[in-house]
Amino acid sequence: MGPDTWQEWLDVAHERMVDTKSMLPTRSGSVGPVYLAGYAAKLESWSTDLRCAVSADFPVSCEDPVAGASALVGFLQTRLRRPFFSLPDSRF
DSSP, rough: OOSSSHHHHHHHHHHHHHHHHTTTOTTTTHHHHHHHHHHOOOOOTTTTGGGGGGSSSSSOOOOOHHHHHHHHHHHHHHHHHGGGSSSSSSOO
């Protein structure tokens, strides 16, 4: 059974980031941390093709996309936990 509410989705994203960060120190050359970070952020353009990759062949270190996903998850958690009236009218 998958998440149904925004809070449940944030909880899942947080757990994937915990998994990602615990894997990164020992598997920094692996696609695994980046793959899990993608699930934490779950962007529309995210591809699951990494599950078939043997090694990381990125133009940046694995830490960079992991840090980006972590920042995005943190931003979403902060914005969604604030009272609705504090959100800007035209932006999320």
